[in-house]
Amino acid sequence: MDKTMILVPGRTTKQGVGLIDSKFKKDYREATTTVEINVEDMARLGLEDGCKVKLRSADGVVTVKCTGRRTEDLPPGLMFIAYGPPTSKLMGKDTAASGMPLSKHLEVELKRVS
Amino acid sequence: MMRVAEKAKSEGNIKIVEDATCTFCGCLCDDMVLTVDVDAKKITKAKNACVLGKALFLNYEEEDRPFALIGGKEATTAEAVEEAAQILANARFPIIYGMSDTTCETQRKAVGLMDMLGGTIDSTTSVCHGPTGMALQGVGESTATLGEIKNRADLVIYWGGNPAESLPRHFARYAVTAKGMYTPNRKKDRTIVNIDVRHTKSVPVADIFIQVKPGADFELLWALRALVKNRHVDPNIEKKTGVSMKTMKDLVERMKNCRYGVLFFGMGLTMTRGRHFNSAAILSLGSDLNEYTHFIATPMRGHGNVTGADTVVAWQTGYPFGVNFSRGYPKFNPGEFTATDMFVRGDADAGLILASDPGSNFTQAAVDHMKKIPMIVLDPKYTHTAKLARVAFTTAHYGINVPGTAYRSDGVPIELRTCLDSKYPSDEEVITAIYRRVEQLLIAKKRSKGANNKRQKAA
């Protein structure tokens, strides 16, 4: 299961600025559909910057673009993406009687599509 | 004394509004100087604003959108109020959700509406720091207004949050480079620690960065609590968390020996496995440290007035979020009366979304249910939720067109100034109109029920 990774969605400035303008415009879409992956992981998985990957969690599947990050910034096994419609699709639905679905520590399977 | 919202200088069609408040994030910076071109209905300058604030103010334009949509067709506000009132008056398990980007005045009315309807009210808190609210109910907290942190804190620890991108002025105004009474040399008088699973843009300002393995925050917090109390900690903890015992002990010494310490935490704790217990662990760590020195643990909160939502719902009902009125009095139960659960479980039979966009940021199962039931949306913008709604109102922007109160993440209430008029009604006006109409409908419903009963008895 070398392709199972942990995806951490979060806020970014770009995503924040984008959502003020419009969630239906390109900037926001761009900001929320790019996943950051550790460069070593990318090499291991045969991925380059800009290629499309499919992320599958227990609750959904999305296709996003990937971009590399150095190990100092993002350790192997971890991926980061800005909040947006794609992360909502991957998010769990069980709140464990708390009201809060797990949305920042998503186990996803990764697959190259292009 | 005059109303805060009215203070402005005008010259021709240029108006300068000083000390305006930016409502983008929980920092609620109230030192904006806005230059407004009244004729063009544009804000041309936003002095002191951060990148997010600039985007908020400078991108502002009154979009030429219909006042309301019913089933995707243009309608007047009055028609939409009627439709919304009919939906709500006929619902058995309606919910109001959102409320973090509107004024307290609106929130107060919204709780009243649900009280009358016997529905449920929940705010975006439930998917933000709701777990921290639940943690408070378990262990309490040691907290402070941000000014006290600016004036006194000599050790500031950020945990599981990235303020550089989500609360851009947090460092400069409150906690890192801010100049305070006992911190005249700003950052030189403070030690900054950042704890996170990844190297975020907030890390460079930190003196110490501790990288914790994903999913091990609770274990690290637990180990630190034990070390603070001089209790046993299994050495295995190093492997589990990726943090050396030496680093932990060093941090514990710094925490015990500082003058005024602060733990700021973000959704890296509340949204990961452990949720409210992660929050409880960090709140407890903060409290434990008061045996040695003065220590604060407090969440960093996102939306402009999400704290106001908790505050208002709590003073009106006794509970901060996830409150249901089905039986004529408030009941609180996160996991039962929280929005995600109400939608995912298919419980809600109507929804009113006030200033938020669950259609875009809720889990798919919740969105699927939203599509099945009549939804009502109030928002200045067209959103994913508006797209799937039966009734969508266009409302004016709070803090730009609409005055009122908002609570900063530390509970300091701030009165918002306005700078431009809007042709659209405020959230408060729409909610009030819906309230009045629902009230009439419920009275009529009760009367006809009474008449029915009488008829049945007569028969």
Added chain:
Amino acid sequence: MGSTLRIVNGRVHDPANGVDGKTRDICIKDGKIVKSVPPKTKCVDAKGMVVMPGGVDIHCHIAGAKANIARKLQPDDHRRDIHRRMELEKINTRSGTGGTVPSTFTTGYRYATLGYTTAMEAAAPPLLARHTLEELDDTPVIDKGFYILMGNNVLLYKMLQEERHEEIRNAVAWWLNATKSYTTKLVSPGSDEPWKGHRNATITQLNDKIDGFEQLTPRKIITSMVNTVDDLGLPHPVHIHCNNLGHSGNYKTTLETMKAADGRRIHVTHIQFHSYGGKPDGEPTSKAPEIAEYINNNPNITADVGQVMFGKSTSMTADAPLAWMLTRYSNDKRWVNADTECESGCGIIPFAYQERVYTHALQWATGLELFLLSKDPWRMVLSTDHPNGGAFTSYPRLIRTLMDREFRKQQMESVNQRAVAKIKRGHHMEREYTLQEIAIITRAGPARILGLKNKGHLGPGADADITIYDEHEDKELMFSAPRYVIKDGRLIIDNHEFRNNHEGKILHVSPLYDEGIEDVIRPFVEDFYTIRFDNYAVSDHYAPRREVIPTTKQ
């Protein structure tokens, strides 16, 4: 609106006007009591009933930031005490929850159903005045006001350090105006600096130096504020929560504080918590006789008791070091600390007073002793420091305890006997409060101490805030269920039934000040607060219904 009403045949207790149980009519027009109304006016027949002015609570914690944290903190407390929404003829009431810190609407309704028509929130940091006012605005029926915390105000410290008394007077007046508050409150003056800035210590002596302000002592702060408030001519003097609350041996601090007033007006609040003998860190004993005697002999001093009532309470106070100390005695995991920049501290813990616990029983008995030894009911009035000593809903039980010697004896027998044994026996233990005295300590007295000329009495010109009780042997029953409650001339409770909603008003002061003081306050706020000076003062619309109570200088 038919705004006249006449109450007939009732036995009237109106101590301020010297009426002690005489049968007479009370006439009401447009929300005020008047000499007469036209003969055909609607009547309330109060035959066999007792008529009193509406109750006035001089010291309670019902609104604002700390009350709200205490609410959020205790869903367990609310869950067991619900308050249903009522559908009335003309208007619906709001639902809520009770417990020791009820939601705002419930607070208003429950005060009203006890016959209380005015209540004063006793501690709010000025920075959070907006919050307090918003909550008070959502507290129906009753009139209300609040006191601002000024005993740990850093800017005032700086001024006092340099003896800038004139500026202090202007600054305090500015602050009262900016917050729409009623008076200043000192809570353990001087204790925040050691608490926040010096490893969680506190201050124990009136002559202790305050960290960072070497020229200052609690004594200086107290004298300065006593003089300032007196000079401004506020209707109510400075409201003091003395240093060392709850500590054994603290009665000396209390006596010293009262002496520091040097003959000027001063109100010492929840004085029961400040009347203990014993060694520091040892078991407390009661020094109620010493305290009561001092107050009896010094007419410049007024006090409220702060009676402890057994059962669930919530300890919430601006005295943060005290709450920290109390955690040692609590099984509850919850402790809240909340610092407000440059102004205040705050501590909250859920608490329960238990009959069998020595200290709790001693506190309870000390409070009763103070009541029973007080010679002037006008100056020693009823409070439980709601919800610290107990919830305001326990007032009827407390009234019975004061009025009913046998009931009191029974209770004495069921509490910790070691504690009761420490209480001085004597003639005073036989005392029974009369209805007239109860009318004084629950309405006429607090109104007079607050300087509310239109409240606490039934003479012409007074606000038509009136409570009518059925006469009953069991005084707890009598005072917990008035038959009629009238607020501003409107029948809120009509024949035991809640019939009308009503919005009360904010009572505040507006003393004059030299506007030049803003040039002194502004730079301090901009440097050491986190909101802009021009965003500090509260706008009028936060108190849509309000009454300015004039100072003696206006």
Added chain:
Amino acid sequence: MSLRLNLKKKPDVPVEADSICPDKMEGLSLKDISALPLHHGNEQITVGDLFSITGKVNGEICLEGDTSRFKMVGASMSKGRLLIKGSIGQHVGVAMSGGEIIVGKNADNWVGPEMSGGRITVKGNAGHMVGCAYRGGQVGVTGGEIIIHGNAGNEAGNTMRDGLIAVGGSCGDFTGINMLAGTIIVLGEMGWRTGAAMKRGTIISMQDTEMLPTFTYACSYRPDFLRLYLRHLRKLGLPIEDAWISGCYHRWSGDSIELNRGEVLILDR
């Protein structure tokens, strides 16, 4: 023959059904029972609106149909039997003090919160918060037994002070969190962070689990009391293996952050 309530139609929204309880139906006629209130969302209806009622009132109630949307069934029950044929909604047996509830299929979140006596058996799976305190509560279950044949979710036994919770399958995270005393037995796997902040009490598992850093290995032994518990559970129909009854257990003590007087026993396999 017991009293039979047969659901006519699954309701559109959740129903609060605290009136479905032997205590509340005792001594009533079928007509009176039919008139008992149910809370269908914000609307008050009656038992008769949703159920057809047959049989006789003898302290045993049999609930039939898809009752997974019915909340608070058996609330504050003190005696009698409640047989639920299908699945049941949230808060079944809340604050129960006596009697027996048997759920034929699954139970939703909050099974037997704050109960003080009696027994609840769930033949299928249970949700989160089995035998817990509600938020803010400082004391949870103070007595009684909750037997789950299938799996349970997070926070089983949160703040429990006495009584027994047994789970035949696996458990979610934070089993026995803040536990004050009492016993939790899990035959399957436990999730993360078992026993966090426990003061006293015993958590027993037949599967290995990762302990928090604040727990210390104390010893391995064959606890006598456990044999009694396991035989009792076998009688109640849980698949207890002989090897467990005679087995050796690793004893971990904790949580050192609290009193360190709690114990977690893990079967030595």
